[in-house]
Amino acid sequence: MSERNGLRYGLLGLIVLLLVAGLAFCVSRTAGGNTPAIAPQPASAAPTGLQSLAEAAGKQPGHRKLDIQRWTTAEGARVLFVEAHELPMFDLRLIFAAGSSQDGDASGLAMLTNAMLNEGVPGKDTSAIAAGFEDLGADFSNGSYRDMALAGLRSLSEKDKRDAALKLFDQVIGQPTFPEEALTRIKNQVLAGFEYQKQNPGKLAALALFKQLYGDHPYARSSDGDEHSVPKITTAQLRAFHQKAYAAGNSVIALVGDLSRAEAEAIAAQVSASLPKGPALPPTVAPQVPKAGVTHIEFPSKQTHLLLAQLGITRNDPDYAALYLGNQILGGGGFGTRLMDQVREKRGLTYGVSSGFTGMQARGPFSIALQTRAELSEGTLKLVQDIVRDYLKSGPTQKELDDAKRELAGSFPLSTASNGDIVAQLGAIGFYDLPSDYLETFLTQVQGLSVEQVKAAMQRHLDPDAFVIVTAGPTVPQKPLPPPTDKPAEQPLGVPEH
Template sequence: MSDRNGLRYGLLGLALIVLLGLLGFIADRPNSSATAETAAPPSTPGLESLAELNGNAPGRRRLEIQSWKTTEGTRVLFVAAPELPMFDLRLTFAAGSSQDGDLPGLATLTNAMLNEGVAGKDVTAIAEGFESLGAEFGNGAYRDMAIASLRSLTKPELRTPALELFTQVVGAPDFPEDALARIKNQMLAGFQYQKQNPGRLAGLELFEQLYGQHPYAHPSDGTEASIPGITVDQLRAFHRKAYAAGNLVIALVGDLSRAEAEAIANQVSRALPKGPALPKLPEPAAPKAGVHHIEFPSKQTHLMLAQLGIDRNEPDYAALYIGNQILGGGGFGTRLMDEVREKRGLTYGISSGFTAMQVKGPFMIGLQTRAEMSQGTLALIQDIVRRYLAEGPTRKELEDAKREIAGSFPLSTASNADIVGQLGAIGFYDLPLTYLEDFMTQVQALDVAQVKAAMARHLDPDQFVIVTAGPTVSQQDLPPPTDKPADLPSGVPEH
């Protein structure tokens, strides 16, 4: 339920952007529509070839971000983008599952129910209403936040009714009982499916072991025990509290004047319940390191390693970002991929990453490997991390990572949808308006010693919480490293 639109939040997704060549394009573009995506500016310059760049990073779009607050206390971030006759509007509420309290799944259910009914319209009428206007509604709930979005053409005869319907959906949902029962059944069916998915089981166990009693510990979708008992009255109470105007950041990008942007922001904030921002989450306690195993019949074992990472305002963010790109966040060519896949053929893929959140999010490493080599693979990964933290990156690794980041960075503002995601994150995590430029400047200024020191400050090779999911089988020794592994995986990993 929390990924109903395939939404991947822009700033948190920075670590997933990979340079696929200048002709590459971002595959996961939130809230896209055929009308908006196929439209083109009146004059579009031709693509530059790699030769024409002569080794330099491609130019990137510089954003003129305007910011203000509405009378109701809503923060607004706006970028004028007159190239296309459309706009993207994203509302980011501090209304994720970390606000569930004693009712896991409450935030997800509330968000999922927004467009199930308003006065005089059921879910079908709402969907047809947006479609008839060439507009698109989107929503999703995560641990930190809940999102509602609108993409529309800017013609007043289309924009006005689209915004009117959008503000009804977000500000005055009906929460119909029949829709709640249907969505609960869908979620309960999903829980049954999870029992057959060892990767999902491992992920749930990992967060529980990593966060203990903290609000991040429970799954965003709730549990089999919690979902059936959630009532319409509880959804309404959560909406009044968490979907209040003071608990919101509005991001707006498109073919709008400042006056039009202010009018839209005012219309949205006035339509919401009145109320302040919710209190900041407590910091999580340090977890106890150790290995937790889930027995599961399979030829593969899922390995997940984690420890507490950083919040989104961490001063070391840029150094940790590039340090992790070298360790395991940059796809092929990383330390983990080279040692585990390329030299030994133990997995299709292995990755690592910091998920920076309101308070300390996780640093995680994950992969699947052959069950009979899972213990040796786990020991190998821990040894790779230990050596990397002790030695730091090489100068060549650092310079290669800088070039890759500089080359891929323009894609983070390649479309209005990308920009509105960046604005939402900047506003939600209270980052400087110059964050995007600051980040690139900080990355390019880093040296080997700074990256090594930052990684060592925030990671400890002896403090991993480890979850494995797979069968208990006799273990084999790992193959020695080679340029041509003799036993590469031969098919899709089996569960």
Template sequence: MSDRNGLRYGLLGLVLIALLVVMVLVFQRPETPTDTPTAAAPAAAPVIESLAALDQQAPSRRDLNIQTWQTAEGAKVLFVAAPELPMFDLRLIFAAGSSQDGDTQGLAMLTNAMLNEGVAGKDVGAIAAGFEGLGAEFGNGAYRDMAVASLRSLSAAEQREPALALFTEVLGAPTFPADSLARIKNQILAGFEFQKQNPGKLASLALFERLYGNHPYAHPSEGTPNSVPSISREQLQAFHARAYTAGNAVIALVGDLSRADAEAMAARVSAALPAGPSLPPPAEPSVPAPGPSHVEFPSNQTHLMIAQLGIDRRDPDYAALYLGNQVFGGGGFGTRLMTEVREKRGLTYGVYSGFSAMQARGPFMINLQTRADQSAGTLQLIKDLLADFIAKGPTQEELDNAKREMAGSFPLSTASNAAIVGQLGSMGFYDLPLTYLEDFMNQVQALTVEQVREAMARHLDSDALVIVTAGPTVEQKELPPPSDTPIEQPTGVPEH
């Protein structure tokens, strides 16, 4: 026998002996009575229960203790302590969206995009490296109503303090360097060229222009090819001084922080901002003339965009309209629109509706794309479905299903610090009560079929629709008859 084989058999013998010893110990171990706990016993593993145990009740959700105060400079603060993770999320929301552009379309968006492009002694690369070196994240964006800047960082003082210092510098004292301004303008102008090849975007631009006329919501947040090139650094500085003031800001803060920590952070951010009051919200828009318009575009598909003025964010019918829209077209599969347009007739890959409630009346919109030669029939079908829903409202079964779905998904709205800080920012910006989240779900669950029908009828009119189509002008075909057997759908999103 070789030395190698001898070693192999020797190791095998040791393993067999050890296995025998373990078996003897196991079979000779005295039984422990099941009703006698022992100090050394491990904790019981969590038991996975059936969803049936919920008995159609809403799952538990996170209770928020929302604290609020105002800084010395006038910023409104909303804070939730969340010690579960050693981090924090900070978000500032300013009434500094494109509705504040005035005659310079794109000014608000460009100002926001330039915030982190330079501060005294640091260019865009140094700012990015500063946040990255601390494990922190900076975010920003501008929309029609608001502009946002956010910071996520570890909450330990050694990371929190330098991250907050850099954030306040970026937010309170941007230098708007000329080279960055030229680069970002070129990126925006390149985006305008890309839009020319996107019929959905062309339809959206035409729709908002028709829906809002001379109102600030009419123009796109990114501005236009004519307005952006002429925006100067001095205009950015003036807009920042006017719109990024403490009095025009809401500070939302969630994380592993004490109340004293949160107050100190909010005060520090607020003091770094320019001094000034809040800006007034945009005026209410005028009701537009209804009817269709068409954007000619060479494609196989036609984009349909159907809209009318909806509600502002504080409208008392918000909950009823939200719930009604979940039944009609906002809840994905199972809605009236998806069932009738996609599943029974196979006319589209997806069709959706929704209310975009803003500071002033936002749009109610339905959008989809369908075969160009069936676009007229599809449009008429959607108008008929909307008219029927306004007249009759949802069925009791549809309403119950929508309520159950909303109750089941609602905990996700507070499932993470990022989700909570988003809710706080919205509540502060639109001046909603601190009990809003609880109030909203209670209102939804208490609504009746008749209340939802009445709310939809108050705010929607199938004869007052603004309609924009984008696609080719082709001979139209009749729609296929509805079928209770689902029609096979395409495997991907259809191309233009």
């Protein structure tokens, strides 16, 4: 939840806990498809609504079917490829099991290694690398998280541009020089970010939540490291971590675009050969179930952050579809969810409330996050817990289930709307060892779920008495909550603080 992308330095101001629910299925662009035809009306018949919507009701939505091809390179890198000739370009993404869960005793090591990839290669500094990609019309991207680290390339597929972009990309991922002056600069930026987050109650609460939830597990530590660990990390440690964690055998190569199978195989072989040689790293160990309880962080503010979490699921859990749908009804689907309806719409207690499962290599968190007026924080916390308890006891209604299925059916095509969307999906499928037909079967699984199946899955994985809770805000006299109404007397304070 508190991961950051790219170079991962700069100001840290967002609570990534609020992302949680839709990891792979809600993206930003629409896919093409056939619009349902409007049936002709007899002259004497008056239309009773939008005929196109009536005809669409109950029909399976169209979505982009992907022919995912898979193979393994000579060095052990797993490859997933989708041929797509609509645009004269390709997207390449490398996913390494090289996130902060592999930091060991040097918290922040994975983040700094990833951030330093494009700071220098033999004969080129960071400015020359950036100019090289820009001159070719190519784009390099990178990021580091708890489970994984990424490196990506978007380039034109024309052979001369493609070859030049790949040559530079191979240097960046396979031959980083980790220059000392760049490491000093990035450390200073990261340390400045740590100072800023001390003034961000949401960030402080999120850090404390992971510590309470995961204890001694690697997920407990911030993937950015901390102000004590980051200054001690050396270039020798970066080189050693790169040699081990960026090995071909520890990688997944996702490739989408205007390429033939033969061209894709050649690219994958070239990229794989440019990486250090080595096997996959051992997976993250399973965390221990934490003790439930409340931790408060005193912070001067008008609002209080409320964060609730318990251990959830791994990304390849067989109940993922049922839990995803169940959470959409509870709090993952925005307006219309039970949490949003009861906490915001009927009482005006918050600007927004969100819940969700974050599936990871080991059990990721199920979390709920919101802000509310400080004087109403205790009552709001109890209300949220009561809503969860009631939902787990009763399950969704048939109408809630049907509405959530329709919403997902409408948004699902967006998950493969662009090459960038597809390459992200391929990376997740490869990294979390999901079946090649995952995108085809997920929606079918969701549409076939019953109220009882969703209820049973939520009850298997959630316990209303198991929440680890962190609050951040001032200690003030508490007021009783307003009663529920369709027109709350007092609206939320507005945009959440911090």
